[in-house]
Amino acid sequence: MSTFKAPKGTYDLTPPDSAKYLAVREALSAPLKNSGYGYIETPGFEDVALFSRGVGESTDIVSKEMYTLTTKGGSELALRPEGTASVLRAALEANLHKLGNLPVKLWYSGSYYRYERPQKGRYRHFSQVGAEAIGAEDPALDAELIILADQAYRTLGLQNFRILLNSLGDKECRPVYRDALQEFLRELDLDDDTRRRIDLNPLRVLDDKRPEVQKQLVGAPVLRDYLCDACKAYHEEVRDLLTAAGVVYEDDEKLVRGLDYYTRTTFEFVHDGLGSQSAVGGGGRYDGLSEMIGGPALPSVGWALGVDRTVLALEAEGIELELPSATSVFAVPLGEEARRVLFAKVTELRRVGVAADFAFGGRGLKGAMKSANRSGARFTVVAGERDLAEGVVQLKDMESGEQQAVALDALVAEVQQKLA
Ligand code: HAM
Numbered sequence: 001m002s003t004f005k006a007p008k009g010t011y012d013l014t015p016p017d018s019a020k021y022l023a024v025r026e027a028l029s030a031p032l033k034n035s036g037y038g039y040i041e042t043p044g045f046e047d048v049a050l051f052s053r054g055v056g057e058s059t060d061i062v063s064k065e066m067y068t069l070t071t072k073g074g075s076e077l078a079l080r081p082e083g084t085a086s087v088l089r090a091a092l093e094a095n096l097h098k099l100g101n102l103p104v105k106l107w108y109s110g111s112y113y114r115y116e117r118p119q120k121g122r123y124r125h126f127s128q129v130g131a132e133a134i135g136a137e138d139p140a141l142d143a144e145l146i147i148l149a150d151q152a153y154r155t156l157g158l159q160n161f162r163i164l165l166n167s168l169g170d171k172e173c174r175p176v177y178r179d180a181l182q183e184f185l186r187e188l189d190l191d192d193d194t195r196r197r198i199d200l201n202p203l204r205v206l207d208d209k210r211p212e213v214q215k216q217l218v219g220a221p222v223l224r225d226y227l228c229d230a231c232k233a234y235h236e237e238v239r240d241l242l243t244a245a246g247v248v249y250e251d252d253e254k255l256v257r258g259l260d261y262y263t264r265t266t267f268e269f270v271h272d273g274l275g276s277q278s279a280v281g282g283g284g285r286y287d288g289l290s291e292m293i294g295g296p297a298l299p300s301v302g303w304a305l306g307v308d309r310t311v312l313a314l315e316a317e318g319i320e321l322e323l324p325s326a327t328s329v330f331a332v333p334l335g336e337e338a339r340r341v342l343f344a345k346v347t348e349l350r351r352v353g354v355a356a357d358f359a360f361g362g363r364g365l366k367g368a369m370k371s372a373n374r375s376g377a378r379f380t381v382v383a384g385e386r387d388l389a390e391g392v393v394q395l396k397d398m399e400s401g402e403q404q405a406v407a408l409d410a411l412v413a414e415v416q417q418k419l420a
Helices: 017-033 048-056 086-093 138-156 174-186 193-199 211-217 228-243 307-316 336-352 365-375 386-390 408-419
Strands: 046-047 069-072 076-079 105-114 124-133 159-166 264-272 279-285 300-306 328-335 356-358 379-383 393-399 401-407
Touching: 017 105, 017 138, 017 307, 046 048, 046 086, 048 076, 048 086, 076 279, 086 105, 086 124, 086 300, 124 138, 124 307, 138 159, 138 264, 138 279, 138 300, 159 356, 228 264, 264 300, 264 307, 264 356, 279 307, 300 307, 300 365, 307 401, 328 336, 328 365, 336 379, 336 386, 336 408, 365 379, 379 386, 379 408, 386 393, 393 408, 401 408
Parallel strands: 328 356, 328 379
Antiparallel strands: 046 076, 069 076, 105 124, 124 300, 159 264, 264 279, 279 300, 379 393, 393 401
């Protein structure tokens, strides 16, 4: 223990658990790599205005949860609370939308920061794998992303998740609905904070979980009744494509999501074993975001999946990932001469691509064998003075317990052959 601890709302990933996080990141991104999405990486901080304009001044993320800072040079920056605005900013800056065919399909993985009240599944530093498909209005693209997220969760073995689906309409029909909703909400008995939200972001009022509010919301106008024909047709097509792909979803007309940039398709993946922080992933279409941050019209769609919550979901379902052991061969030298010889063999093994490790620190045989066991290595190589005098090492198969003397010169080839 040092004097310091990880800051509130954060935690460290340490071995052996950290291997599980790496495997989850890999599994969540694998379907994207396989579907034409290219990797993008952007800075951990951005101009604060990118988020206030993009994600929306009235959202909790921007108004309460951003880590902002002023640099010594006077720039106003924010640690990124989400990835979509950054990725779109970077794509525009690199002119990706002009270089090739649209859509530009991108995936990313990294750390995000929100100053939220910490609880299980809700952290101030968390990790997402995300995807953005920029510059195309095509229901098949919305469907593709939902199908790929579903595939990612299923390859991990998850079963107890549900997909909630909604359409938020577009710039034609949403304002009409917004007016109708505001008119309805203004007649209700609500506290001052909620009244303010009626003006700023009335759709978020529908999200209010308090029973006294929910009770009054019965009979509120429903967005579905206000969707224009184009939005309705688009949504129907997304639903049909999902059904054709065998992806089961639930229509959830109350799903509004906490970011202002969404238009039309929105969706969330919720896991039933996680309690209140049940959203393991979410996303949707954001046809107006590019223009909101000063770019051309580029209708787009994307999602982000939470790595931390996906790991919690695996635990909730009791799923143990099968992680290949990191080390194949563990070398245990007995004596100074053996140290030099086996260290050279470990280097040789590594150079031909065999994962190998070595008993460092000059401990005795017992301690070294403990390390060998803990490493999960399939083979140990033990050698002492007498072995070396005969030009051999002892190769032990940790699974079968069998041990054989192998000529020093033949060791690398022998190990390669046995592992193949
Ligand atoms: P989001 O719903 O804010 O969407 O976050 C996506 C996922 O990140 C959540 O479903 C959750 O699993 C995880 N997450 C969010 N906040 C936390 C937290 N404090 N602690 C742990 N996990 C968290 C977005 O970020 C959008 N950028 C998604 C998107 C991409 N929409 C279009 N493209």
